[in-house]
Amino acid sequence: MQEKGSISIHTENIFPIIKKFLYSDNEIFLRELVSNAVDATQKIKRLASLGQYNGELGDLRVEVAFDEEKKTITISDNGLGMTAEEIKKYINQIAFSGATEFMEKFKEAKDANEIIGRFGLGFYSAFMVADKVEIQTLSYQEGAEPAYWVCDGSTEFEIGEGVLEERGTEITLYINSESEEFLSQYKLQEILDKYCKFLPVPIKFGTKTEQEEDGVDEEGKPKYIDVQHDNIINDTNPIWTKAPSELKDQDYLDFYKQLYPFSEDPLFWIHLNVDYPFNLTGVLYFPKLKNDFEISKNKIKLFSRQVFITDEVKDIVPEFLMLLHGVIDSPDIPLNVSRSFLQADSNVKKINSYITKKVADKLAELFKNDRKAYEEKWTDIGLFVKYGMVSEDKFYDKAKDFVLVSNTQKENFTLAEYKDKIEAVQTDKDGQLVYLYTNDPAKQDAFIQSANKKGYDVLVMNSPIDNHFISQLEQKLEKTSLKRVDADVADKLIKKDDAPETVLTEEQSTKVKDIFNKAINKPAYNVHLESLNPNELPVTITMDEFMRRMKDMAAMGGGMGFYGNMPDNYKVIVNGNHKLITRILQEENEDVQAQLSKQAFDLALLSQGLLTGAELTEFVNRSVNLI
Numbered sequence: 001m002q003e004k005g006s007i008s009i010h011t012e013n014i015f016p017i018i019k020k021f022l023y024s025d026n027e028i029f030l031r032e033l034v035s036n037a038v039d040a041t042q043k044i045k046r047l048a049s050l051g052q053y054n055g056e057l058g059d060l061r062v063e064v065a066f067d068e069e070k071k072t073i074t075i076s077d078n079g080l081g082m083t084a085e086e087i088k089k090y091i092n093q094i095a096f097s098g099a100t101e102f103m104e105k106f107k108e109a110k111d112a113n114e115i116i117g118r119f120g121l122g123f124y125s126a127f128m129v130a131d132k133v134e135i136q137t138l139s140y141q142e143g144a145e146p147a148y149w150v151c152d153g154s155t156e157f158e159i160g161e162g163v164l165e166e167r168g169t170e171i172t173l174y175i176n177s178e179s180e181e182f183l184s185q186y187k188l189q190e191i192l193d194k195y196c197k198f199l200p201v202p203i204k205f206g207t208k209t210e211q212e213e214d215g216v217d218e219e220g221k222p223k224y225i226d227v228q229h230d231n232i233i234n235d236t237n238p239i240w241t242k243a244p245s246e247l248k249d250q251d252y253l254d255f256y257k258q259l260y261p262f263s264e265d266p267l268f269w270i271h272l273n274v275d276y277p278f279n280l281t282g283v284l285y286f287p288k289l290k291n292d293f294e295i296s297k298n299k300i301k302l303f304s305r306q307v308f309i310t311d312e313v314k315d316i317v318p319e320f321l322m323l324l325h326g327v328i329d330s331p332d333i334p335l336n337v338s339r340s341f342l343q344a345d346s347n348v349k350k351i352n353s354y355i356t357k358k359v360a361d362k363l364a365e366l367f368k369n370d371r372k373a374y375e376e377k378w379t380d381i382g383l384f385v386k387y388g389m390v391s392e393d394k395f396y397d398k399a400k401d402f403v404l405v406s407n408t409q410k411e412n413f414t415l416a417e418y419k420d421k422i423e424a425v426q427t428d429k430d431g432q433l434v435y436l437y438t439n440d441p442a443k444q445d446a447f448i449q450s451a452n453k454k455g456y457d458v459l460v461m462n463s464p465i466d467n468h469f470i471s472q473l474e475q476k477l478e479k480t481s482l483k484r485v486d487a488d489v490a491d492k493l494i495k496k497d498d499a500p501e502t503v504l505t506e507e508q509s510t511k512v513k514d515i516f517n518k519a520i521n522k523p524a525y526n527v528h529l530e531s532l533n534p535n536e537l538p539v540t541i542t543m544d545e546f547m548r549r550m551k552d553m554a555a556m557g558g559g560m561g562f563y564g565n566m567p568d569n570y571k572v573i574v575n576g577n578h579k580l581i582t583r584i585l586q587e588e589n590e591d592v593q594a595q596l597s598k599q600a601f602d603l604a605l606l607s608q609g610l611l612t613g614a615e616l617t618e619f620v621n622r623s624v625n626l627i
Contacts, residue, residue: 003084003159026179029129030064030188031195032122033075033171035307037062038201040079040169044140047080053140055167061202064192068183071175073129078168081139084147084159091123091135091149092157126171127153129179134172138164189233195308198238206231238306240281240327244271256285259301260325264288267377270362272328278350282328284321284359288380303329316348318356320388320395328355353394360388360398367402375412378404386469396476408441408448408458415477418459425455426494434494435482437461437470446607450490450536458485467549486608487545489573491532502531504576508585515584516574519597527572538578539604542571572601599626 041060047053058078066073082090126133135149146162164170181187189205196203208231211224239247239255252269266285274280284300300313300322306329313328330351363385367374385403389396404412413421419433426434436451437459438444448458461470461482470482483493504512509529516527516539525541547569574581580600587593602619605611611619 002161004156026125026128027182027191028195029125029173030073030075030182030191031307032125034062034064034192034196034199034203036122037075037077037079037169037171038199038203038307040077040081041201042079044079044167047140055140061204062199063204064188065206066183066185066188071180071183073173073175073182073188074170075173076168076170078166081144081164081167081169082135082137082147083139083141083144086139087135087137087147087149087159126173129175129182130173131176132174134174135169136162136164136172137169138162138167140167192233197234197308198236198303198306199234200236200241200306202232202236203234204230205233238327240271240283240329241306244273247271252283252285255283256325259327260287260299263325266325267380268362268366269326270358272355272358274354278330278332278354280328280330280332280351280354282326282330284324284326284328284355286381286384287323287325299325301327303327305329305331316351318352318388318392318395320384320391321355321359323384323387324359356388356392356395357398360395364398364402374402375404378406378412383463383465386463386465390465390468390472396472400476405459405461408438408460415473419477422457426457428495429497430495431479433477433480435459435473435480436485436493437482438485439466443609444484444486446537447485447490451485451493453535454490456490456494470549483545484548486542487548488542488571489530489532489536489540489575491536492530492573502576503582504529504531504585509576512574512576512581512585515593516572516597516601519594520572520601524568525570525572525601527574529574529576531577532573532575534575534577534579536575536578537604537607538575538580539600540573540575541601541604541608541610542573543569544571572604595622595626599623 041062044053045057045060048057060078062075062077064073064075130153132150132152136146137149138144138146146164148160148162149157151157175183182191185206192203192205207228209226210229212227213222214225215223217223235258239251253265256263256266256269264287266287269283269285272280272282272284287299299311300317301311302309302313302316314322316328317324332351363381366377382404385399389399389403400415402414404414405418406412418435422435423433426436428434436456438448439460439462441448441460441462451458463469474481485493487493502509513527513529520527551568580596584593584596587596599619599622602611602615602622605615606619
């Protein structure tokens with residue numbers, strides 16, 4: 001039997017386009033060919049279980065080999081095999097049935113995955129790296145003859161009698177000159193590790209040397225010899241394919257180390273397993289996040305029937321869950337279609353909601369079952385929970401019961417507990433509950449102490465997401481506002497009816513403002529005279545809460561660019577009831593008045609970390625002279 005023919009394509013030659021367009025992603029040829037080989041071995045196993053194949057199955061496996069001298073890569077399996085007629089049908093016809101459509105659509109495609117999956121071109125991805133491809137195959141069917149197929153990357157092919165004596169298929173790629181990087185043990189191992197590490201059929205790639213005990217020497221110490229073993233690159237039963245009841249904690253930790261060899265142990269994990277209304281398995285881990293959460297993104301690996309597809313899971317996993325690590329495997333996710341289709345797909349939306357619910361349930365369970373352990377992990381999971389609450393209303397509704405806020409005393413509260421704690425003292429004259437917070441306890445210590453003296457509690461809000469979380473709490477909580485502890489003096493942070501009376505006349509007040517304005521002489525610093533507790537500092541510098549918050553969000557890229565470009569404006573609050581102000585008024589020498597005012601102002605700057613450079617030097621020298 002010998003036959004030559006032409007693959008029926010009603011348009012120009014497709015091969016140069018495959019080579020050219022898919023060049024950047026050309027390593028996926030190996031994923032496609034190995035996946036096809038795995039399918040063939042699984043199908044023969046299925047036929048045997050149904051009684052439709054009665055021969056010996058043998059040791060089912062797929063083998064990848066290369067020959068650097070001959071410039072070939074070979075992928076072989078002992079699966080179904082094909083007859084010559086099946087080659088014509090599956091290789092020449094079906095695999096190319098989408099060719100015309102492909103020619104029309106390839107310009108719209110964003111990446112190789114999209115093209116290869118959508119147009120059934122998995123086998124033809126071989127031509128991204130090969131000048132010529134040969135198939136040797138023998139079908140499982142009784143009396144089948146071995147068959148042979150060869151194509152040189154044009155539309156011409158040849159079919160003839162093959163040489164295989166045992167059931168299966170062997171595909172040989174004659175690698176082109178631009179793709180010789182793939183004729184390397186290291187490179188092929190790297191690709192196999194990436195895409196095929198968890199395939200359900202053993203994948204052999206060469207051999208490896210292991211030392212085994214071989215008796216003892218004259219001193220009675222064990223002797224070792226080198227033994228060659230098949231190098232099986234994959235784990236055919238990864239933990240996400242097993243039932244949680246079969247697994248111990250150590251199994252989950254070992255698997256995590258396998259996925260992320262240099263990471264700290266995760267905090268905890270969630271085993272996903274659902275078969276209705278979609279199929280999904282997987283394990284999601286909560287990593288130790290701290291505050292640097294950008295680094296942690298794109299750590300969830302997406303599989304389809306144990307074949308690695310991508311670690312870009314943006315549309316399948318909710319945005320805030322991108323901080324998790326782990327594996328999701330689902331045959332129901334349309335992996336090889338465009339991103340816009342993925343976003344609109346109903347299964348993807350259901351999967352997205354399911355994962356959000358599972359994560360919320362797990363956190364609620366941890367909080368309920370062991371509050372102390374939950375609080376110990378809060379430094380790591382707090383950022384993640386707040387991110388979720390800000391990102392998704394559905395998650396907020398569940399998480400509001402287990403999100404914690406922490407104060408400067410390192411005490412943790414739920415939102416309901418914290419409201420109960422501060423309601424009596426921190427409600428203003430208009431019935432508004434005011435949460436006070438610091439984003440830098442060390443820098444804002446003087447303000448914290450002033451607030452504490454008045455019986456106020458101060459929260460610590462210093463994670464990258466807290467600006468957004470604060471705004472969300474103001475929207476969600478009834479009659480509640482949040483103020484940074486340095487947004488005003490303690491007497492004015494929470495407006496009450498018991499403000500201290502002023503000891504200055506109107507004329508004296510005007511004179512004090514003039515003295516300070518002259519001494520400071522900076523347009524960005526606006527002097528305000530306030531009647532405060534005499535024990536408070538003589539001068540305090542604050543920035544309006546709204547303006548500072550907008551500038552902080554602009555700095556984080558929160559769509560507040562207008563505010564980010566505005567100059568800083570500070571409020572200089574002079575405590576008219578402080579004895580230093582009385583002394584300044586009584587001082588007849590204007591230079592001394594100016595010196596005392598400037599000293600009080602510089603002390604306020606110093607406490608905020610705003611005194612630097614020449615002004616700091618001048619302050620130090622002035623302080624020495626005053627001493």
